[in-house]
Amino acid sequence: MKNVCDVAVVGLGAMGSAAAYQLAKRGARVIAIDRFDPPHQLGSSGGDTRITRQAIGEGETYTPLALRSYELWREMEALTGQDLLTVTGGLMMTSYSTGSAMHGKADFLGETIRAARKYSVGHEILGTAQIRQKFPQFNLFGDERGYYEPMAGFLRPENCIRAQIGLARRMGTDTRINHKVIAIKKEGSGMLVIAEYAGARSYIYSDKVIISAGAWVNDFLRSRFPGVFKILRQCLFWFDINGSIKPYLIGRFPIFIWVNSNNFIYGFPAIDGLNGGIKVASEETNIIDPDNVNRDVTDAEVESVYAEHIVNRLPGLSPRCIRSKVCMYTVTPDSGFVIDFDPENPNIIMASPCSGHGFKHSAAIGESLAQLALDGRSKIDIGPFSIKRFLT
Ligand SMILES: Cc1cc2nc3c(=O)[nH]c(=O)nc-3n(C[C@H](O)[C@H](O)[C@H](O)COP(=O)(O)OP(=O)(O)OC[C@H]3O[C@@H](n4cnc5c(N)ncnc54)[C@H](O)[C@@H]3O)c2cc1C
Missing domain, CATH: 3.30.9.10 (D-Amino Acid Oxidase, subunit A, domain 2)
Structure with a gap:
């Protein structure tokens, strides 16, 4: 098993599966790791349905993500035959x-x-x-x-995650299921991700890491950003x-x-x-x-x-x-998302878009995460989701 990639994705739920698919679509070498077997019912994406809407009351910044996601869900439905979005x-x-x-x-x-x-x-x-x-x-x-x-309308979250993992795999993504990431470290000019599976450790070397660990985000970010999540x-x-x-x-x-x-x-x-x-x-x-x-x-x-x-x-x-x-x-303290580079390490991209309203945007967030990892910037403005707003 090769343990070298362009981007390691930690967490393959709503955001991670979208990121893995969008990265793979752009030809990146991706290793995507999840501690469980997504889609599962243990995190933030279970329960059959999630509301989606186009005009977003949480703030104008969100509407372009919602509109782009509508396009992407339909694209994925055509590619997979899965039922994702019901109006x-x-x-x-x-x-x-x-x-x-x-x-x-x-x-x-x-x-x-x-x-x-x-x-x-x-x-x-x-x-x-x-x-x-x-x-x-x-x-x-x-x-x-x-x-x-x-x-x-509503999205079928389990189908959305399944569809994106399936597409990512079809495009060459290496998915490591039931592998728990226990450490993310700097390694030379890149990153080292250490995961555990059945008592054994694997060492994954990547240029970039996307942390999309959902409710477990604090396992990686609490010490750096106490009180944010x-x-x-x-x-x-x-x-x-x-x-x-x-x-x-x-x-x-x-x-x-x-x-x-x-x-x-x-x-x-x-x-x-x-x-x-x-x-x-x-x-x-x-x-x-x-x-x-x-x-x-x-x-x-x-x-x-x-x-x-x-x-x-x-x-x-x-x-x-x-x-x-x-x-x-x-x-987060203002109920907004965090989608940003780690201010101390631009090889780490943090993706915590929940606060109870993230799923509808997840397809487009995956695209933005892929753009951040590969181009250094997202086409849709995600400036308002910067972690810096919580740093004093
Ligand atoms: C009850 C509820 C209702 C909601 N309703 C809506 C709604 O109607 N509309 C809407 O738009 N949004 C809604 N949301 C928000 C939306 O569901 C979330 O924004 C979205 O599910 C978050 O996705 P995620 O990828 O961050 O987390 P998840 O999908 O939970 O994915 C995180 C993944 O990381 C993995 N992971 C964690 N730690 C590790 C580790 N150490 N190693 C490897 N893998 C790891 C987990 O196993 C998991 O698979 C709701 C959320 C909830 C909880």
Whole structure:
């Protein structure tokens, strides 16, 4: 086995698989390493679906990544035959009384509308009566305003990762599965990555290293950037539908994000048949150690999310939780991404685009990571994701 490459990719989840594919597409020699066997359910990319939208309320910088990702998902679907992106339409809404603070932005809805106008993303602005008419499944309180984007929808994260790993392999990428990277060091003018597999060590020599380790980013970066990456436990819930499934099928029910006074809830149409329920989730703030996360969702957690977010908003859903799942967010102090060279070692590229909203951008982030590694700069402006904003 050859242990020399142009770029070593540490972590083959959403970001790493995208980077490996884009690097391989450009003819780079890549060794991509994962401690598990992706796509898996242990990191940030599990749970069947991720919302995607084109006008991005987390900040204008993100919209070009989202738009480019749409193109790349479609390209990959054509190459692999896999089902990656489903357009369902998306409703983002809030109440005038509660405002729409989310993901580090005080006015998520306003930012979404601004981005839609700037990048000509098709949309409708809806008042309470129009939302009621279009989507009677929601129980509105009376002062809602909404943004509807016909091209929003969801991605199948496991399929996206599988497709990109498959394409990367087809183009010659050497993937090391169930290999845990235990050290990344400077070696001459390049890098040395040390990985463990079944008790044996391998030593991989590369020009560049991309660290895309998701919730385990602190294993490599905590000592350099203390306090920048917090890991949070998140729960996903699939609630049963009380009556007919029809009002919740694609075409009648959108992906949605409903921001309320101190939190938000988001969800998806019914895509798993009669007994599959509706997937919904909110956002939690419990900091955890990714190696010791409690992966069981308790009855109290189910009851609490139903009482706080569901019963009054989606009365057609039953309190019966059919399925639940734990995932992990990596969150930065401003809820923005980190995609940057290590300021002390330009051979290291850090990729931590999570904070709960990274998946939709991952295809284009992979392209930007490949450009950073091979050309020294990304075509899409990723300046706002610099680590330097957290260094004082
Ligand atoms: C519950 C939840 C809901 C979300 N909803 C949305 C959404 O609706 N829309 C959206 O756009 N985004 C959403 N996100 C965010 C999105 O899922 C993340 O941005 C994305 O999954 C992050 O990908 P990643 O590559 O950083 O992490 P991962 O996909 O977890 O990949 C990291 C990989 O690194 C590997 N690894 C770690 N340490 C090592 C090591 N030492 N050696 C080798 N390999 C290692 C892991 O095994 C893993 O495979 C959500 C996230 C969560 C958790």
